[in-house]
Amino acid sequence: MIAVRRTVLFIDFNSFFASVEQHANPLLRGKPVGVIPTMAETTSCIAASKEAKRFGVKTGTGVREARQRCPGIVFVLSDSVKYMDYHRRLVSLCEEEVPVEKICSVDEMYAVFTGAYAEKQPMWEIASNLKRRLAKDFGGPLTCSIGLAPTVFLAKTASDMQKPDGLIWLDAQQPGPAFFELELMDLCGIGRQMHERLKMRGIRTVRALWDAPCEKLHRVWGGIEGDRFWQALHGVEPVRPAVIPRQVGHSKILHPELRHENGARAMLDRLVYKAALRLRKEGYECGEMVVWVKRSREFAGQSWSVMARFPSTQEVRPLLQVWRDLWQTRPRPLSHAFAVGVDLTRLLPQGEPRLPLFAPCPRDQSISAMLDMIAKKHGSKALWYASAQQAVAEDVPRIAFHTLPDV
Secondary structure, rough: OOOEEEEEEEEEOOOOHHHHHHHHHHHHHOEEEEEEEOOOOEEEEEEOOHHHHHHOOOOOEHHHHHHOOOOOOEEEEOOOOHHHHHHHHHHHHHHHHHHEEEEEEEEEEEEEEEEHHHOHHHHHHHHHHHHHHHHHOOOOOOOOEEEOOOOOHHHHHHHHHHOOOEEOOOOOOOOOOOHHOOOOOHHHOOOHHHHHHHOOOOOOOHHHHOOOOOHHHHHOOOOHHHHHHHHHHHHOOOOOOOOOOOEEEEEOOOOOOOHHHHHHHHHHHHHHHHHHHHHHHHHEEEEEEEEEEOOOOOHHOOOOOEEEEEEOOHHHHHHHHHHHHOOOOOOOOOOOOEEEEEEEEEEEEOOOOOOOOOOOHHHHHHHHHHHHHHHHOOOOOOOOHHHHHHOOOOOOOOOOOOOOOOO
């Protein structure tokens, strides 16, 4: 049997948040830009423009350090609504040019080609046409790097090999010297711990990783994930089981004006409300809640967390009551709060047969359904409990890796 060629076209928009800010505001074009979650000297960049990256400013660089590295840097407040608007427009553009199979995050997606279209020459032309279309419709700082390879893993790796505005083809049989010159931690899925485990097994380079047999990677990873990694590395798309979430949660670094007990309480009230709505949207019930407050660095050893278990529910009002009961157990005074968070765990699919200790309250169900309807039509900030009023203005949606906010 002759194998049908398969090529993944992986699209990664370069310095996305900062590039969007530069595209939306022409005065920022050509200037080093840092995107930050709040206008405070104590925060860090969540994105940096191509110009800022040349000075060593990157995601996670603190504001003070960024100013030292790049004295002319311009800081812009993160705007998730704007980024999601650009995301939707860019997805629409890409879907007109290629058959987008999956949207991986706000700035990454991929398409899959098979047969004659999957050969190098037509794939190169398709990718080049997509780049020309992007330049024509958006232009300026909005560029993308594209990787072409037989698997999603190799295509994503290729998209990272030439930035900004790159286009790389990786052959699974002969990846080429540039691929083997990468560091192990340049590959997606290899963090610090896995890096150490690979070194302990004598695998210190990408070339050695490539040459290692599947059985060896199985032992390094401690199971089938090693087999999947070997397959992805050698041009075979691995079959992965569906991911079942273990928790639904939200966390927030507090604005300097909210770094006190009442500010922490208000933000937690807001986050529990959002987590409850998200729990319902994803079709789960929960039976456990963990609430935590991290204090400033000088009080790090005195941070607080508490957990409660309860009959499984997805209703908003009972979950808020659980959180408020937990808040009463806090140490007093709970000063110098820096960050807060809530995690809803022990998840069960909604409607799964179980023996509830208490029958659901029709009133709670009606309130939850009404809140769902309002949030879906007008957004999660259209309605909130008054106890969260102090935190609503500072609860700016964030875009985490591999997730898209509901904005």
